[in-house]
Amino acid sequence: xxxxxxxxxxxxxxxxxxxxxxxxxxxxxxxxxxxxxxxxxxxxxxxxxxxxxxxxxxxxxxxxxxxxxxxxxxxxxxxxxxxxxxxxxxxxxxxxxxxxxxxxxxxxxxxxxxxxxxxxxxxxxxxxxxxxxxxxxxxxxxxxxxxxxxxxxxxxxxxxxxxxxxxxxxxxxxxxxxxxxxxxxxxxxxxxxxxxxxxxxxxxxxxxxxxxxxxxxxxxxxxxxxxxxxxxxxxxxxxxxxxxxxxxxxxxxxxxxxxxxxxxxxxxxxxxxxxxxxxxxxxxxxxxxxxxxxxxxxxxxxxxxxxxxxxxxxxxxxxxxxxxxxxxxxxxxxxxxxxxxxxxxxxxxxxxxxxxxxxxxxxxxxxxxxxxxxxxxxxxxxxxxxxxxx
Ligand code: APR
Ligand code: PHB
Numbered sequence: 001x002x003x004x005x006x007x008x009x010x011x012x013x014x015x016x017x018x019x020x021x022x023x024x025x026x027x028x029x030x031x032x033x034x035x036x037x038x039x040x041x042x043x044x045x046x047x048x049x050x051x052x053x054x055x056x057x058x059x060x061x062x063x064x065x066x067x068x069x070x071x072x073x074x075x076x077x078x079x080x081x082x083x084x085x086x087x088x089x090x091x092x093x094x095x096x097x098x099x100x101x102x103x104x105x106x107x108x109x110x111x112x113x114x115x116x117x118x119x120x121x122x123x124x125x126x127x128x129x130x131x132x133x134x135x136x137x138x139x140x141x142x143x144x145x146x147x148x149x150x151x152x153x154x155x156x157x158x159x160x161x162x163x164x165x166x167x168x169x170x171x172x173x174x175x176x177x178x179x180x181x182x183x184x185x186x187x188x189x190x191x192x193x194x195x196x197x198x199x200x201x202x203x204x205x206x207x208x209x210x211x212x213x214x215x216x217x218x219x220x221x222x223x224x225x226x227x228x229x230x231x232x233x234x235x236x237x238x239x240x241x242x243x244x245x246x247x248x249x250x251x252x253x254x255x256x257x258x259x260x261x262x263x264x265x266x267x268x269x270x271x272x273x274x275x276x277x278x279x280x281x282x283x284x285x286x287x288x289x290x291x292x293x294x295x296x297x298x299x300x301x302x303x304x305x306x307x308x309x310x311x312x313x314x315x316x317x318x319x320x321x322x323x324x325x326x327x328x329x330x331x332x333x334x335x336x337x338x339x340x341x342x343x344x345x346x347x348x349x350x351x352x353x354x355x356x357x358x359x360x361x362x363x364x365x366x367x368x369x370x371x372x373x374x375x376x377x378x379x380x381x382x383x384x385x386x387x388x389x390x
Pocket of ligand 1 (some may be wrong): 008010011284285297
């Protein structure tokens with residue numbers, strides 16, 4: 001098989017890139033090692049920056065999001081007896097869209113299928129060959145047969161555990177990482193959200209977050225030990241711990257119910273540089289990871305794909321190579337600012353096992369300053385809604 005762009009991974013990054021290239025008349029093949037149902041079964045992010053919303057609209061995949069998504073103009077931060085709303089709309093003129101990653105991935109899958117796209121699910125043992133030639137190849141196993149895709153370029157959209165980053169020469173690749181000493185225990189339940197907007201909580205027992213997927217489907221998280229045993233967390237134990245950490249009114253009014261999904265996610269900050277080597281481009285989680293506190297993971301994939309789709313379009317339409325040459329630097333400039341913001345939110349809102357009274361005093365001072373200073377809230381808001389794609 002021959003294509004212009006070989007894409008590894010059918011998560012949001014790979015599918016969005018494939019759809020945007022298609023609209024520019026650029027051919028791609030997407031190789032995904034899991035089944036479509038497995039990809040959709042992963043419960044991930046839920047808050048879209050305006051940049052991602054705009055990308056989905058440009059990709060012609062926004063009809064359901066615009067119908068079912070929830071536009072949020074702000075959210076609350078709670079600590080001790082303090083509850084402060086951060087007014088995103090007032091400080092930035094923009095909002096965020098609450099719409100599950102599962103839903104937007106389904107919308108992208110449906111668009112690719114409607115276009116008759118070559119998205120190969122359950123493509124096993126994908127390998128990148130001849131990367132240092134003008135015709136790099138992808139080979140994979142499917143139904144007991146080896147298949148080959150000869151490409152002009154390869155987009156590594158295969159997430160943190162994928163193969164693309166490992167195809168970068170060790171002499172070239174630099175990795176930067178911070179692993180946090182806790183995780184997030186999250187549940188999904190068919191219950192009415194406790195509030196109309198998100199609630200982030202810094203409690204002395206640990207972080208908590210009240211989110212949602214719709215006005216009938218709630219998403220809650222509590223900070224837990226990174227090596228917590230999920231089987232020891234019954235629904236009742238989760239609800240009890242969540243209610244201890246919530247402000248009194250919310251704890252009293254929250255609607256509880258059976259979990260339809262329950263999982264523990266580790267928290268990590270990670271950046272791989274550069275994001276291009278010859279004809280290989282890394283995008284999304286393949287190149288970077290943020291702790292979910294700032295809701296940046298999915299939205300960083302959007303800006304990577306914005307820069308990459310423009311670079312590939314510039315090449316095929318006008319023979320330009322400058323956008324390819326600047327791809328990595330442009331992505332990383334925005335990625336590091338999102339890494340900083342996500343690290344800061346995580347540091348301020350979580351209970352660190354080793355933190356002493358001075359550390360706790362600094363956390364409370366950070367939160368007190370944020371919740372009482374308009375300029376501080378304006379700076380926080382512009383980071384939360386997403387810095388420009390520039
Ligand atoms: N071969 C083929 N496919 C692979 C391989 C491989 N060797 N390794 C991983 N994949 C697939 C995974 O099965 C997954 O479907 O690549 C896809 C990567 O998707 P994501 O991990 O969702 O990464 P990305 O598309 O960049 O989206 C980032 O997803 O993980 C969340 O929090 C993250 O919200 C962010 C978003
Ligand atoms: C979610 O709804 O899953 C969510 C929302 C906001 C975050 C993290 C996760 O910061």
